[in-house]
Amino acid sequence: MVIFAQQVGRCGHCKNLKPELVKASVDLHDQQSNAIIAAIDATKSPKLDGKYAFDMHERTAEKIVEFLKDPKAPPPPEPEWSEQETDVVHLNEESYKAILKKKKSALVMFYAPWCGHCKKAKPLYTSAAEKFKDNPKVMFSAVDCTKSQSICKEYEVQGYPTIKYFSFGKFISDYESERTEEAFVEFMTNPEEQMNKPKPTPPPPADPIEFWKDSAPGYEHVHMLGSSTFDSIIGPSRKALVMFYAPWCGHCKNAKPAFASVASQLASTHQDIVLGAVDATAHRDLGSKYSVKGFPTFIYFENGEFASEYHGGRGEQDLLQFLIGSTDKVEL
Structure with a gap:
């Protein structure tokens, strides 16, 4: 059995998958399994053809090993x-x-x-x-x-x-x-x-502090941005990375710890770099302005101006490499 992983340059999901594939390979070897895990860089072999039975969507070593012990086709996807x-x-x-x-x-x-x-x-x-x-x-x-x-x-x-x-x-x-x-x-x-019925009073928007302080040490260094504060905080910064999120979004919750940690590391050494967060469900005007279609969306600004969307990895090292060109933790 062969798993083909497409490793695409700056693909964050691919980078996150690599250590899981390595661990799964070691576990299979230790268990004397005949299963093989292989990887293909699809950017270098875009026309490679091969026969396969079906796609496998597991992303953790434990699940990959479990799958390879008894590979079965997943249930068909629900029709649109x-x-x-x-x-x-x-x-x-x-x-x-x-x-x-x-x-x-x-x-x-x-x-x-x-x-x-x-x-x-x-x-x-x-x-x-x-x-x-x-x-x-x-x-x-x-x-x-x-x-x-x-x-x-x-x-x-x-x-x-x-x-x-x-x-x-x-x-x-x-x-x-x-x-x-x-x-x-x-x-x-x-x-x-x-x-014509009286409209119920809408609930107040979720407190962003409550969202971030749960499982995100260093959250106090992430600027909580809104429609009235966005320009005044992002405008003076040389570099800014803003995470547009939704409180219910699982990927957003997973991204919080690394994002907050990097904000904390840079707070004292790189004060011209801002890491900010926008609850796009509460500030829809900002989400619309920057064409946010899904969560989380990371947008990079230079000197207060939109520069690009950030599609790199979401780990600490990925963010540090992008913002300051270093994968080492910043000494505080």
């Missing part, structure tokens, strides 16, 4: 929502205007396939749509914003899922009720009455 037989009408850039114009009451969910909140809402939204399948005036529909970006831009969608109510093709209001089957059904049974 638009390919499933449901009562939700899927809209695209060619069809959405004509379809929406025909319905007195249409609810549109703007979503992204990778979004956890969207995945949670989909079955509830689908079940609600089924309740109205015999009502020709009502439609539950959806737009995949990764495929129909122009629609999502037209209606200023800045987070997922965003649900909006339309009548005969005209946007009427955002849907602000709960994302439950019962709430969807209640809203579409009498949209006018629901829209």
Whole structure:
């Protein structure tokens, strides 16, 4: 059995995988296994063809060894929502205007396939749509914003899922009720009455300090940025690396410790370098301004100006190498 790992120059996931592959190889050797782990640098062998049974998506030594002891094909991926037989009408850039114009009451969910909140809402939204399948005036529909970006831009969608109510093709209001089957059904049974109800007071945004201080020593050296403070902190800095995150994002939580540690190491020795963080769910204007599409997104600034997105590794050494050209811990 051979595992091919694509090692792409500055690919952070590849760098994180390397030590796990080495450990798995040692474990297999110690267990006298006949399994072989091999790696291919796809940047040097882009046209290499080979036969393989299926992709294997494990990323830890323990799971890789477990897999190679008894390799089995993973279950087939779930078909895209638009390919499933449901009562939700899927809209695209060619069809959405004509379809929406025909319905007195249409609810549109703007979503992204990778979004956890969207995945949670989909079955509830689908079940609600089924309740109205015999009502020709009502439609539950959806737009995949990764495929129909122009629609999502037209209606200023800045987070997922965003649900909006339309009548005969005209946007009427955002849907602000709960994302439950019962709430969807209640809203579409009498949209006018629901829209005239007093709006519940939205919960205050999550405290960024609470997000960072949990499992991120050195967090006090990460600048918590918002719409009113972003320019005043990033503007005077020679270099700045800003992490746009969402509190619910698992990859963001995993990235916190190294990011905070580097901020702490540089605080006294490189005061012209700023590491900052933006909760993009609370400051959507900043996420929109810098075209943040997923989390975490790292953006690098020089002299207060956008320079590039950072796609390197997320470990301490990767960040230090990028910011100051050194992989050694900074002496404090």
